[in-house]
Amino acid sequence: MGNSKSGALSKEILEELQLNTKFTEQELSTWYQSFLKECPSGRITRQEFQTIYSKFFPEADPKAYAQHVFRSFDANSDGTLDFKEYVIALHMTSVGKTNQKLEWAFSLYDVDGNGTISKNEVLEIVSAIFKMISPEDAKCLPEDENTPEKRAEKIWGFFGKKDDDKLTEKDFIEGTLANKEILRLIQFEPQKVKEKLKEKKP
Numbered sequence: 001m002g003n004s005k006s007g008a009l010s011k012e013i014l015e016e017l018q019l020n021t022k023f024t025e026q027e028l029s030t031w032y033q034s035f036l037k038e039c040p041s042g043r044i045t046r047q048e049f050q051t052i053y054s055k056f057f058p059e060a061d062p063k064a065y066a067q068h069v070f071r072s073f074d075a076n077s078d079g080t081l082d083f084k085e086y087v088i089a090l091h092m093t094s095v096g097k098t099n100q101k102l103e104w105a106f107s108l109y110d111v112d113g114n115g116t117i118s119k120n121e122v123l124e125i126v127s128a129i130f131k132m133i134s135p136e137d138a139k140c141l142p143e144d145e146n147t148p149e150k151r152a153e154k155i156w157g158f159f160g161k162k163d164d165d166k167l168t169e170k171d172f173i174e175g176t177l178a179n180k181e182i183l184r185l186i187q188f189e190p191q192k193v194k195e196k197l198k199e200k201k202p
């Protein structure tokens, strides 16, 4: 962040971001200026990140989920998000290819970062997701996925794993690509829940 004082992105970071995200230099520079306005230090702390999430989900409790997302975005694990981590994260989770999204999802679910996912880690993330589902939406979930435990069980079952087994990144990505149900269950998509409910109503 040597150049942050001058308000310009370093050439190095610019080039890296252009290469990784296909955003133009102009887009990135404009984006960086507004990032600095919101965040004059050039870094987003865990607490600030949580506050942003709370604004988006005023009626839910997104703290736990925000913590996990923050961890998965903080590539160098220094406890803050700099502009580079921020742009790459947004790119990965919004416009990135399916494979990039799944790589990100893997790092989200690999809570302890040891390179594999355990059933407990699935339960931990699913529990965080459940805290973001409004009670009303939760009521309309199918019987076999309406608690974090049941949902984690269902996901684990789809992967064909025993309780003590672990998922590698390869298992995770291949399994998810092969089964749309897994993809649905590992995500937080309240809008889709709503759409599904509409379909079910006569």
Ligand SMILES: [Ca+2]
Residues within 6 Å of the ligand: 074, 075, 076, 077, 078, 079, 080, 081, 082, 085
């Ligand atoms: Ca960081």
Ligand SMILES: [Ca+2]
Residues within 6 Å of the ligand: 109, 110, 111, 112, 113, 114, 115, 116, 117, 118, 121
């Ligand atoms: Ca793990």
